Amino acid sequence: MKKTLTLLAFLGLLLNGFSQNPDSVFIKTIFDIALTSRVAYHNLEILTNIAPGRLVGSEESIVALKFFEKYFNELGADTVYLQEFKTPAWACDSSSVSILIKKSREIHLTCDALGTSLSTPPSGIVAEVIEVQGLEDLEKMGTEKIAGKIVFFNRPMKDTFVNTFAAYGDAVDQRAHGPAEAAKYGAAGAIVRSMTTSLDDFPHTGSSRFKDAKIPALAISTLAANQLSQELKENPKTKIRIFVKSRDLPEITTYNLVAEIRGKVRPDEAIIVGGHIDSWFNSPGAHDDGAGCVMSCDVLRIFKELNIQNNRTIRAVLFMDEEMFQAGGNAYADFVGQSGKRPYLALEVDEGAFTPEGFSVDASVSIVQKLHSFKPLLEPYGIKYIIKGGGGVDIYPLKKSGVPLVAYVTDPQRYFDMHHSGNDTFDKINYRELNLGTGCVTTLIYLIDKYGIE
Amino acid sequence: MKKTLTLLAFLGLLLNGFSQNPDSVFIKTIFDIALTSRVAYHNLEILTNIAPGRLVGSEESIVALKFFEKYFNELGADTVYLQEFKTPAWACDSSSVSILIKKSREIHLTCDALGTSLSTPPSGIVAEVIEVQGLEDLEKMGTEKIAGKIVFFNRPMKDTFVNTFAAYGDAVDQRAHGPAEAAKYGAAGAIVRSMTTSLDDFPHTGSSRFKDAKIPALAISTLAANQLSQELKENPKTKIRIFVKSRDLPEITTYNLVAEIRGKVRPDEAIIVGGHIDSWFNSPGAHDDGAGCVMSCDVLRIFKELNIQNNRTIRAVLFMDEEMFQAGGNAYADFVGQSGKRPYLALEVDEGAFTPEGFSVDASVSIVQKLHSFKPLLEPYGIKYIIKGGGGVDIYPLKKSGVPLVAYVTDPQRYFDMHHSGNDTFDKINYRELNLGTGCVTTLIYLIDKYGIE
Numbered sequence: 009m010k011k012t013l014t015l016l017a018f019l020g021l022l023l024n025g026f027s028q029n030p031d032s033v034f035i036k037t038i039f040d041i042a043l044t045s046r047v048a049y050h051n052l053e054i055l056t057n058i059a060p061g062r063l064v065g066s067e068e069s070i071v072a073l074k075f076f077e078k079y080f081n082e083l084g085a086d087t088v089y090l091q092e093f094k095t096p097a098w099a100c101d102s103s104s105v106s107i108l109i110k111k112s113r114e115i116h117l118t119c120d121a122l123g124t125s126l127s128t129p130p131s132g133i134v135a136e137v138i139e140v141q142g143l144e145d146l147e148k149m150g151t152e153k154i155a156g157k158i159v160f161f162n163r164p165m166k167d168t169f170v171n172t173f174a175a176y177g178d179a180v181d182q183r184a185h186g187p188a189e190a191a192k193y194g195a196a197g198a199i200v201r202s203m204t205t206s207l208d209d210f211p212h213t214g215s216s217r218f219k220d221a222k223i224p225a226l227a228i229s230t231l232a233a234n235q236l237s238q239e240l241k242e243n244p245k246t247k248i249r250i251f252v253k254s255r256d257l258p259e260i261t262t263y264n265l266v267a268e269i270r271g272k273v274r275p276d277e278a279i280i281v282g283g284h285i286d287s288w289f290n291s292p293g294a295h296d297d298g299a300g301c302v303m304s305c306d307v308l309r310i311f312k313e314l315n316i317q318n319n320r321t322i323r324a325v326l327f328m329d330e331e332m333f334q335a336g337g338n339a340y341a342d343f344v345g346q347s348g349k350r351p352y353l354a355l356e357v358d359e360g361a362f363t364p365e366g367f368s369v370d371a372s373v374s375i376v377q378k379l380h381s382f383k384p385l386l387e388p389y390g391i392k393y394i395i396k397g398g399g400g401v402d403i404y405p406l407k408k409s410g411v412p413l414v415a416y417v418t419d420p421q422r423y424f425d426m427h428h429s430g431n432d433t434f435d436k437i438n439y440r441e442l443n444l445g446t447g448c449v450t451t452l453i454y455l456i457d458k459y460g461i462e
Numbered sequence: 463m464k465k466t467l468t469l470l471a472f473l474g475l476l477l478n479g480f481s482q483n484p485d486s487v488f489i490k491t492i493f494d495i496a497l498t499s500r501v502a503y504h505n506l507e508i509l510t511n512i513a514p515g516r517l518v519g520s521e522e523s524i525v526a527l528k529f530f531e532k533y534f535n536e537l538g539a540d541t542v543y544l545q546e547f548k549t550p551a552w553a554c555d556s557s558s559v560s561i562l563i564k565k566s567r568e569i570h571l572t573c574d575a576l577g578t579s580l581s582t583p584p585s586g587i588v589a590e591v592i593e594v595q596g597l598e599d600l601e602k603m604g605t606e607k608i609a610g611k612i613v614f615f616n617r618p619m620k621d622t623f624v625n626t627f628a629a630y631g632d633a634v635d636q637r638a639h640g641p642a643e644a645a646k647y648g649a650a651g652a653i654v655r656s657m658t659t660s661l662d663d664f665p666h667t668g669s670s671r672f673k674d675a676k677i678p679a680l681a682i683s684t685l686a687a688n689q690l691s692q693e694l695k696e697n698p699k700t701k702i703r704i705f706v707k708s709r710d711l712p713e714i715t716t717y718n719l720v721a722e723i724r725g726k727v728r729p730d731e732a733i734i735v736g737g738h739i740d741s742w743f744n745s746p747g748a749h750d751d752g753a754g755c756v757m758s759c760d761v762l763r764i765f766k767e768l769n770i771q772n773n774r775t776i777r778a779v780l781f782m783d784e785e786m787f788q789a790g791g792n793a794y795a796d797f798v799g800q801s802g803k804r805p806y807l808a809l810e811v812d813e814g815a816f817t818p819e820g821f822s823v824d825a826s827v828s829i830v831q832k833l834h835s836f837k838p839l840l841e842p843y844g845i846k847y848i849i850k851g852g853g854g855v856d857i858y859p860l861k862k863s864g865v866p867l868v869a870y871v872t873d874p875q876r877y878f879d880m881h882h883s884g885n886d887t888f889d890k891i892n893y894r895e896l897n898l899g900t901g902c903v904t905t906l907i908y909l910i911d912k913y914g915i916e
Contacts, residue, residue: 044621167498170843170898205894363817363873389624392846419817419873421894440659440875444624
């Protein structure tokens with residue numbers, strides 16, 4: 009206790025220093041509301057219960073849209089509407105991977121199809137496996153070794169990266185481009201080690217980009233990958249059976265959800281806060297990105313509750329289809345482009361509900377400096393940096409119209425334990441970490457609205 | 463991805479800047495070993511399985527000692543020994559709290575006895591309840607209103623503190639001193655709302671300090687506390703039954719565990735790293751403080767594995783009885799006091815296996831400044847501060863001999879969800895957060911050994 013109290017005295021000094029400042033006093037009020045409420049937490053519990061696996065085109069995605077539409081209406085937002093657009097989509101009905109031991113025996117491996125995998129015949133595809141450590145191995149091996157086989161991409165995400173996003177960036181080409189590359193050499197199918205540093209039995213799916221030839225492609229869990237790799241060491245001629253039943257949906261109609269509190273002085277200058285409403289078919293999507301949606305809702309709730317006289321419009325946008333084709337982000341950018349009303353700034357919340365770390369800003373140097381000048385006000389709440397960096401996938405299409413982009417950044421250690429898997433469940437959410445994030449995002453938007461970014 | 467890569471480029475610059483420095487290069491090696499190993503994680507899984515509820519005096523506490531003794535011996539530490547001492551102890555066999563609705567019906571509330579609660583008669587104690595918000599209420603009410611009743615301390619830990627240790631400090635007087643104060647006014651017993659901001663059904667125990675009169679005292683879960691409070695609003699004459707079966711153990715023999723890698727130049731100058739081996743009877747003690755024990759073990763493992771030619775002795779001390787009487791910390795300070803060999807520095811790991819935040823240092827200004835000068839080397843791994851602050855409960859008794867004390871500080875958001883409860887289980891440990899912490903602690907000790915603190 010002693011040690012803690014001395015340390016807290018130090019942190020307290022930090023806080024007191026700023027509490028002379030009227031902004032600090034008001035920001036404390038924002039955090040008091042953010043930290044003592046369970047509204048966002050409870051919304052996330054409901055969302056993950058009523059609409060797990062809410063991939064674009066699914067019934068669940070519409071359930072999720074309606075849930076948030078009702079929430080915004082009950083909150084008394086000035087404007088709530090669904091912004092319609094059309095997009096291709098894809099759905100997975102079932103999948104399996106098994107090692108053939110004898111004619112009568114197969115060992116099942118935990119798996120999920122990658123989006124947008126081709127279907128196999130109903131009896132699956134049986135073939136030998138060729139294990140590789142990356143795309144560069146394919147060229148060395150060539151068509152002779154690869155054709156007719158199932159390519160197994162097994163380079164792990166590295167534990168040695170301190171930031172797990174770097175480890176993901178280092179390994180994800182295998183999932184994103186591996187199957188398409190394998191198809192070029194005539195592979196019958198592809199399986200990919202799950203993109204996680206965790207050793208467990210959850211398959212982590214994600215999008216795989218095909219250009220010309222499509223093949224069946226699946227993710228297997230890291231434990232399954234280790235098991236298969238061991239089996240191949242003992243018997244390089246091991247065959248496996250892969251099965252995927254999926255459907256291409258050439259054109260569906262879907263929506264982004266938009267809700268606003270109108271600006272009192274400059275209503276045409278909208279500050280956007282948003283996340284994406286869709287999640288992979290295998291995942292409740294609690295951290296990715298149910299959290300971003302309920303936090304965006306909560307920003308509007310706090311503005312309403314504190315009766316903040318916002319100069320600019322505060323606009324929540326819940327984007328559809330971040331995961332597969334980024335159709336919602338593109339459709340929204342087209343929509344505002346046509347309206348001729350360029351948003352003032354857009355902030356994306358899509359790194360999970362973990363302890364806040366900072367904000368990264370994709371804008372001119374002067375705007376980055378202006379936002380950075382707000383950092384002392386956010387430091388008592390855990391914000392370590394506001395720096396030049398990227399925005400986010402959903403808001404990226406707004407960049408071409410010159411909209412400054414901001415991403416909320418969190419502690420990355422646990423994110424890929426859950427990402428794109430059935431492990432991304434509500435019980436992995438800590439309500440304090442969620443609420444601290446909402447406080448940080450609300451505060452930054454409050455300061456942007458009050459002081460502008462010029 | 464885009465945003466992440468830009469941000470990582472920035473963080474990478476930080477890293478590269480320092481990687482010109484030979485210390486940075488070596489520290490990267492320390493972290494590579496720390497982050498890629500599952501030894502500490504696996505040890506913690508075993509510990510929480512074979513020795514949950516390892517309160518001082520319990521069989522489980524001896525199982526835990528033997529487990530770590532064997533580990534250190536197999537590791538090839540130069541010295542491994544049990545440092546014997548005698549202490550009073552206490553054990554809880556069972557407890558219950560129930561609301562009496564009718565003669566035939568009782569609603570059971572989730573509870574655990576507080577250490578060192580008195581036993582009740584076998585049939586329990588039935589009495590009316592008087593709910594208070596803190597110790598100051600007792601004086602106002604006086605003996606007239608309190609005598610013969612069960613005092614219910616129900617002031618919650620406040621969500622509005624950003625640091626949960628501050629919220630704990632703000633509320634814990636009810637548990638630590640409430641029952642003893644209530645006894646002064648003739649209370650028949652005391653129950654205390656669990657010390658957590660989480661709303662769930664885990665009781666969180668902890669020590670309650672009695673001076674003269676002892677009474678039965680228990681913690682009830684936060685949900686149970688809300689239920690009882692509601693019941694009392696509807697019927698202020700509600701009676702409850704409390705039951706505790708506990709035993710005072712006047713004098714037991716127990717041990718601290720010590721393991722060393724001898725210093726090659728100054729073997730008498732020992733740098734201590736330690737945590738406490740005991741946990742409350744109701745808890746597997748994964749974060750509190752199994753994590754501190756396995757991390758301390760791992761510091762020695764990394765020194766061995768890298769064959770570091772340490773100048774000073776690196777000494778792990780696993781303390782017994784931090785939770786109840788701090789007997790191990792006191793016995794250890796006496797022991798080294800008698801030996802005349804003052805440790806060079808002591809570092810305690812007892813805030814759980816969460817993402818690293820910093821170090822707090824209880825030492826002279828010049829030593830704090832020296833340790834602070836190491837911070838740039840640790841920043842790439844998440845260390846935000848190395849500042850003046852407290853050490854830790856187990857090492858505090860060394861302060862009187864002038865030993866500089868250091869505490870490892872972590873992200874505090876989730877700690878009190880688990881603290882002193884059955885919720886402090888192995889599945890709440892993230893191996894990356896655990897290993898990052900080990901890397902930070904090992905690195906600081908490496909730098910202290912290499913450069914000294916003068």
